[in-house]
Amino acid sequence: MRAVDIIMNKRNGKELSREEIGFLIGGYVAGEIPDYQVSAWAMAVFFRGMTAKETAALTDLMLKSGASMDLSGISGPFVDKHSTGGVGDKTSLILAPIVAALGIKDPMMSGRALGHTGGTLDKLDAIPGYRSNLEPAEFRRILAKDGFAMTGQTKDIVPADRLLYALRDVTATVESIPLITASILSKKVAEGADALVFDVKFGSGAFMKDAADGEKLARSLVDTGTAMGKKIVALLTDMNEPLGNMMGNFLEVEESLDCLEGKGPADLMEVTLELAARMVVLGGKAKDASEGRRLCEQALAGGKPRELFLANIESQGGDVKKFLEMRGSYRSPVSAEIRAAKPGYIARIDAWKVGHAGVDLGVGRNRTEDAVSPTAGVQFHLKGGDKVAPGDLIMTVWARDKPGLAAALPQLEESVEYSGSAPAKRQLVLKEIG
Known part of the structure; x- marks a missing residue:
């Protein structure tokens, strides 16, 4: 051969x-x-x-290319969530402590930023002292204690995906549905989850640009995952605009804590709660998504998810006191503002352009070995649907350095699309596939 x-x-x-x-x-x-x-x-x-048969074979072979997490001896249920990638998407940081508060264990193996999409591990690494490279024994201990644990992919777990993932990013083959399916599922099955909720994004800031392609990917994930014996649900969600009001590594951790304190932006909370609700259903704690969402909202109101979020920071080596002191002030000294150029309404802020500007700012990376900045990012003061007058503040921008800021500002200015009338309200969650 x-x-x-x-x-x-x-x-x-x-x-x-x-x-x-x-x-x-x-x-x-x-x-x-x-x-x-x-x-x-x-x-x-x-x-x-690839045919369904080929995709299933590729997924299984990648899974078996290395070790899997052993969660025996820890009481479940084990349910995880995975996003196909977006801009400002920090839902994992918010929903893990929410479902943990309801008795569901979330063994979360996450990735780093590549291209225009953010990486959960880069966000966590912005917390002083936080360790996202846990040994298996540490991962098990923290999962049992806090109800969730966050770690990166080790060289022993699905090495085929680790190699192929980096190669796809530099060969313009990221958007292949069979390769995405095999990459995601091989990692998620290896981490030990019994059930999985997929957030499959479509729109300008997603790899799948339209809803039809997003649905194809969602069905591929559901069908392949089900064939591997897992309980699977996918939600098709809109990523034409950045999610939430913050884009950047430390900025997004801050916003996650805001959400756990009841101060989260409506769009971010809507997507987070809908995903968390499905996790609660798959974990057997609710009979349907409506009940699951109600339980999640009750947990948030009670404050336990916030406690678990801070407990996890401490468990993974982070300095909680320092983190809280840095909140609201840990920013790059290199900054600028984007103000409205004309009157009317903001039709949308293009997530694709914002994501690519983020790479110049230092939020993301073009190559796997590139470093990212914890203090770079964008705060959105206004977003799609908001009325504006000339000079109104739309964004505050922080960059790693002056050249990065100079490269990013034209892209951010171009990302703001104006309209003479109020745009139709976006439907954030388009469809459930399961």
Whole structure:
């Protein structure tokens, strides 16, 4: 068997066997098949797609390329949530302590920012002392104690995905539905969750630009995950505008705490509570999403999720006192403001342009080895639907350095779209697929 023949078969639209996929993935992990051949295969998959059988085989082979989390001895249920990526999306930080307060364990293995989308681990790393690279024993202990734990993917857990994930980002093959499905599910099954809720985003700031493609990805995740014996629900959510009022690593941690204190923006809370409600249902704590949401809202009002959020910071090595002292003031000294250029209404603030400006500011990265800034980001004072007059403050912007600020400001100015009349209200959660 040769890699070039497997690439050729996929290029020509043939269905690959489990053995062929296993030969390619196994050889890549072992260092026997080079990046350039796997890149060619990924591009062939991007254009030719994969059958459901191929996707299931790829997912299972990636899962079995390394170790899985052992959660035996810890009482469940274990339910996790995964987002396909967006701008200002910090729902994981908010919903994990909410569902934990209701008796659900959330074993969360997260990623870092790549391209225009943010990374949960980069946000957590902005907290002084916080450790997001837990050893398995630490992960188990914190999960049992706090009800949730946050860690990154180790070299031993699904190494095939760790390698392929980085390769896809630099070869323009990120948007391939079979590759996204296999990447997400291999990691999520490896972390030990019994059930999964997927936040599949569509719109300018998402990888899936329209709802139809988003639904295809959602159905692929649901069908493949169900075939692997997991309980799966997906929500199709709008990512045409940044989610919430903050975009940036420390800024988004701050906003997450605001949400747990009852001061969160309406759009962010709507998406978070709808996702959390499904987690509560899959965890057997509610009969339907309506009851699940009510339980989540009651938990928030009681204050326990906030306590668990701060307890987790301490459990993972963070300095809670310092974090709270830094709240509201930990910002880059390099800053600017974006003000309204004309009267009327803000039609929307384009999430795609904001996300790419964020890379220049230092929030995200173009390459996996790039460093990010904890203090860079954007605060949105006004968003889509708000009425404006010339000179009204729309955004405050913080950058890692002056060149980054200079590169980002034109993109941020262009991201603001104006209208002479009030735009229609966005439907944030379009559909449930399960």
